[in-house]
Amino acid sequence: MTWYAFFGALEQGFAYGLMVLGVYLTFRILDFPDLTVDGSLPLGAAVSAVAITAGVHPYLSLLLALGAGFLAGMVTGILNTKFRILHLLASILTMIALYSINIRIMGRPNMTLLGKRTILDPFYAMDMSPSVAAPILFGIVSVLSVIFLMWFLHTEFGLAILATGDNKQMITSQGVNTHRVIIFGVGLSNGLVALSGAMICQNQGAADVNMGVGTIVAGLASVIIGETVFGSRSINRAIIAALLGSIVYRLAIALALGLKMGRFSFTPSDLNLITAILVVAALTLPQVRARFRLK
Numbered sequence: 365m366t367w368y369a370f371f372g373a374l375e376q377g378f379a380y381g382l383m384v385l386g387v388y389l390t391f392r393i394l395d396f397p398d399l400t401v402d403g404s405l406p407l408g409a410a411v412s413a414v415a416i417t418a419g420v421h422p423y424l425s426l427l428l429a430l431g432a433g434f435l436a437g438m439v440t441g442i443l444n445t446k447f448r449i450l451h452l453l454a455s456i457l458t459m460i461a462l463y464s465i466n467i468r469i470m471g472r473p474n475m476t477l478l479g480k481r482t483i484l485d486p487f488y489a490m491d492m493s494p495s496v497a498a499p500i501l502f503g504i505v506s507v508l509s510v511i512f513l514m515w516f517l518h519t520e521f522g523l524a525i526l527a528t529g530d531n532k533q534m535i536t537s538q539g540v541n542t543h544r545v546i547i548f549g550v551g552l553s554n555g556l557v558a559l560s561g562a563m564i565c566q567n568q569g570a571a572d573v574n575m576g577v578g579t580i581v582a583g584l585a586s587v588i589i590g591e592t593v594f595g596s597r598s599i600n601r602a603i604i605a606a607l608l609g610s611i612v613y614r615l616a617i618a619l620a621l622g623l624k625m626g627r628f629s630f631t632p633s634d635l636n637l638i639t640a641i642l643v644v645a646a647l648t649l650p651q652v653r654a655r656f657r658l659k
Contacts (some may be wrong), residue, residue: 366622371495373618377611378502379567380582382509382560384590384610385603386553387583392602393517394529394549399455400440401557401583403462404433405576408558409565410469413477416566422483426562433558434551436462441547466573474572482566498567505563509556510607514600525549526599578636585643586610592646616642 383405390398408429415425436458443454467473487497516522527535528545536542557579565571590609596602620630620638630638 368495369618369622370615371499373614374611375495375498375502375567377614378499378506378607379564380560380586380614381502381506381607381610382556382563383579384583384586384606385506385509385513386556386560387580388587388603388606389513389553389556390550391584392529392587392596393526394546394553396444396529396546396550397452397455398437398440398550398553399452399580400436400458400462400550400554402576402579403459403466404436404554404557405561405564405579406466406571406573407436407462407469408433408561409571409575410466410475410573411558412562412565413475413571414469416477416480416482417475422481422485422566425566426483426559429562430555430559433561434555436558437551437554438547440554441543441550444550445543445546463573470571470573473574474570476570477566478569482569483563484567502563502567506607510603513603517599517603521545521548578639581636581639582613585639585646586613588643588646589613589616592649613642 383401387398387401390396411429411432412422412425415428416422420428439461440451440455440458443449443457444451447454449457484494484497484501487501488494492500517526524535524540524545525548527538527540528542528549532542535545561571561576564575586609587606588609589612590596590605590607591602593612594601594605594608596605617635617638620634621632623630
């Protein structure tokens with residue numbers, strides 16, 4: 365692997381790291397299978413692109429994207445809690461609706477940011493190359509998000525979220541409104557995903573309505589790989605493992621795409637196949653370890 369490919373994988377790992385943290389929040393903490401992320405990631409990109417085109421500061425556009433993703437997640441939570449729609453179906457309905465909403469926001473299926481300011485401009489002003497500036501900025505944002513999540517989940521409301529995902533009946537008997545907890549938790553998850561989409565949009569210089577396809581698969585793969593490689597004995601460790609899993613996942617893809625075995629080599633079209641292989645390997649590795657320990 366070349367240094368350029370390494371920094372590119374690092375950049376992707378940190379950029380999608382926020383998305384992975386959002387997926388971890390719903391799937392592992394809230395025990396809420398949420399497919400809204402496939403629509404909330406391009407939602408964040410669309411909101412950020414339109415805001416920057418309208419003259420809004422790039423960093424302020426990130427907050428707008430975060431708010432839009434939070435609202436999208438709230439819709440999924442409300443459909444599930446207030447209208448008694450199965451969580452999986454509720455998230456699919458929101459995801460489908462977001463496809464049309466994203467086109468409505470941009471006014472077209474895609475939008476470019478050529479010649480517009482982005483969050484990376486201050487780094488470019490310091491004569492820093494894009495291959496170095498993006499990993500540094502995205503790494504800072506990802507680390508701050510990890511610190512925020514670790515702090516938040518140890519607050520009273522954060523503990524209520526943990527308890528809701530672990531034993532909903534028990535926390536309800538304690539007088540906690542689980543509907544409010546689920547709505548907020550799913551909203552926060554999709555807010556992080558939309559923030560990730562906004563950063564990716566500004567880094568790539570374009571927003572596309574189809575850029576969220578396969579997001580949930582990549583997010584779950586990163587979470588599973590992180591838990592397998594780095595462990596998840598505590599909440600703090602599991603959160604850090606989710607972010608590191610995103611980096612390992614992107615590095616593994618970069619290695620696979622650069623692998624050549626005679627005439628055979630992987631191509632970008634094999635991305636789903638590579639993801640499936642990585643997830644299977646991550647799921648079976650603990651069983652292999654256990655068998656060796658028994659022997």
